[in-house]
Amino acid sequence: MDDLEEFRRRGYAAIDWIIEYRRRLEELPVRPAVDPGWVRSRLDRRLAEHPQPFETLLGDLDRTIVPASTHWQHPAFFGYFPANAGVHSLLGDLLSGGLGTQGMMWSTSPAMTELEQVLLDGFAAALGLDPGFTFAAGGGGVIQDSASSAVLAVLLAALHRTSDGAWRTSGVDGRERVYVSTETHSAVAKAVRVAGLGERALRIIDVDQQTRAMSPAALEAALRADVEAGFRPVLVCATVGTTGVGAVDPVRPIARAGRAHRAWVHVDAAWAGVAAICPEHRALLDGVESADSISTNAHKWLLTAFDASLLWVRDAAALPAALTITPEYLRNEASDAGTVVDYRDWQVPLGRRFRALKLWAVLNGVGLEGMRAHIRGHVAMAEQLAGWARDDPRFALAAPPSLALVCLRVVTGAGPVADDAATRAVLEAVNASGAALLTHATTGDRYLIRVAIGGVATEQRHVVKLWEALQAAATTVLAATPPTAS
């Protein structure tokens, strides 16, 4: 029933709308000033009964959606980690919808499956991963929606493997233990909960107070104590580039400790991992060759729109062994022969979209050289910002800069409580101005401002402007701070 000529007209208009939106982003406040319920109050509660002109939709976008959106593609968005909806990836995603294939199995779309295999093997090489993670060598990669889903999938494979297969039939037994640090992303705790292990299964290992990296000695001690107490180490998660301050866990000794106790070792490099496409950042992934799996998100810092989290495992049979279920209606010759990859067995959902196309389109649009330039530009901006902060007595670096993440603290001279309050006040002042969006973290009990540089449109001038806004806010806040220790 689709009218394809009308689609052409609307499609061109959608492309044009996106271009105008991206162009005027800079004039918009990064964060909307709307109260809860504002959008709902402006939308018709009854769904449209009849077709409407496309201009009605675009008008609603302009008048209601855009004014109430946090603009993740704004060049002055420095919150969380970046969300890289580069325009080339939009084209791949659009073509994926156009094809409209469903890649649950090789047989339901051979091209989708094999392009994904080729791209994941290719990115493994580009990142300098051990060849053991490629299909060519018995491992392999898969695109998940998110790093959360990736770590859930490997936790399930780990439960299967460490129970010698009993898990599929009998479920968990209460003796499983999973190891993270105080800085590990909450996705692991959520996966532990989802997998039925309960919070009691989570062992939170201390970090070095300076680097915020997991202590391999503390991990080793916890593993040994648990094994002696009759618990079963299932998964150890090391992080390359923590969410808080971008800390890098020492993967090699962590992997050694985990493997010594038969645990699955996963490396969560969701944000930082993609930087390894630059040879000068390849050392980030030192030790990953000893791990069982690693994930990194193309949708954070590799110009690819959400969702595209790349996951590699050393054993291509591990995820299917844990996850496969084959009802009669999905049986087919290719799967029965075991000669193909059926990606449904590498993930929790059955259905899957042709996500590889968006990554392929980014390569087509900018090549690996463009991806490297993107990352290098942001790292250089971060180094510059860190330098300015070092030279300004009103600021201190709350942690060593990590790639394009700079963590700042305001220095009042009146002690840590006053510093934290001032830091929070500066963050709130910058955010309230709409000129930039910053988010915070805590390390130990100290409050800090995270400046995560990495937007598709972020240029040096935006970082300069941010620094001016930070300075101005600090001046105001410090003027209002009592001079004595709090």
Next chain:
Amino acid sequence: MDDLEEFRRRGYAAIDWIIEYRRRLEELPVRPAVDPGWVRSRLDRRLAEHPQPFETLLGDLDRTIVPASTHWQHPAFFGYFPANAGVHSLLGDLLSGGLGTQGMMWSTSPAMTELEQVLLDGFAAALGLDPGFTFAAGGGGVIQDSASSAVLAVLLAALHRTSDGAWRTSGVDGRERVYVSTETHSAVAKAVRVAGLGERALRIIDVDQQTRAMSPAALEAALRADVEAGFRPVLVCATVGTTGVGAVDPVRPIARAGRAHRAWVHVDAAWAGVAAICPEHRALLDGVESADSISTNAHKWLLTAFDASLLWVRDAAALPAALTITPEYLRNEASDAGTVVDYRDWQVPLGRRFRALKLWAVLNGVGLEGMRAHIRGHVAMAEQLAGWARDDPRFALAAPPSLALVCLRVVTGAGPVADDAATRAVLEAVNASGAALLTHATTGDRYLIRVAIGGVATEQRHVVKLWEALQAAATTVLAATPPTAS
């Protein structure tokens, strides 16, 4: 670093490519004739170092991807259930990428959150769901990627609720039981495995041999026996429109039995549920008002490209109670005040795409009236096909037609074994011709051909052509079948 004028040129070209692809689909074989490895052998193993013209990508699509794709949007695709990548939904998806917002929390994109709330409330009304499933009444809806993820999410909520909250801390305890029928989708078994319950937790209830619907009496008996034996009923899953033959479980007595034993009652209406937007099909959802949750997929039969599975729950607090984890860096004023919906707590992954836009774009493009016409057209085609099969002695209906799903069996006169072999041979002959794609199922131990009508481009003439292909294949196969009982 995006060149927006180049994006305009490429964007228009992508739209044009999709139109050409959709136009020539009919000339392509539905299923590709490629061997495993063909695509990989044609692609460069090294990722592109430098940018390439967009025409290179489109050429690779034409020469390698299209010839190796199963064409789910082909008008003669009658396999599995349809995948409705209607072009209006592509526009919404494109705009979603253009905005590039990340909707994990209300504060990270108020518009994304509230549009999703409004649309889910609106669809609840359009489907005739009990108002208790709307936000207005303390329930609410959410868009998941798939029905698999939806049932996993409700299973987790059920584990939390039926354990009085102990599950989050202690995990599962081995006494949980989950109830499905022999016809229930394997997604529930997979969710049971993912949640750590093991296969032993799955109780498979018998179905009526004629209708293939779950027997409420058998369910009630199983529930009672389990409770007496010390097990804890956690989830009962009723299906409206099973994958095999489109059977409809009697939801009301199933829900009554489940609730009597404190189990969560979920209704999986992944394919069939959307038909309830037509008043004449609203009776499909009889009894759902007694359930705790219901899901139906916009991406199967509602003109919306994968992924968009709609899930409603009666208690808006249920999913967050089970799934929330709030690290410091995600804390914000709106969430702390409890006045907003943070959809990250309604799903397993943290990140989320603006999926509501694609559903909104479909409404904009065709309205509810267009959606109804889409469904009614396919149902009429199915009735016609079923009539032809009834009138042809070479065929029998293997089950009563269900909406737009017709299940056929070839009749040899030589007994069930010969009938099954002939049915399989007819399916293989039609598929091998490339003229249509059909998939199979079994009920009891009998093999049957499923004809799932519902493609975006499927018209009556495609069903006529399919029927001619089925007849021709049956003539050939029957001529080769020995006339005596096997």
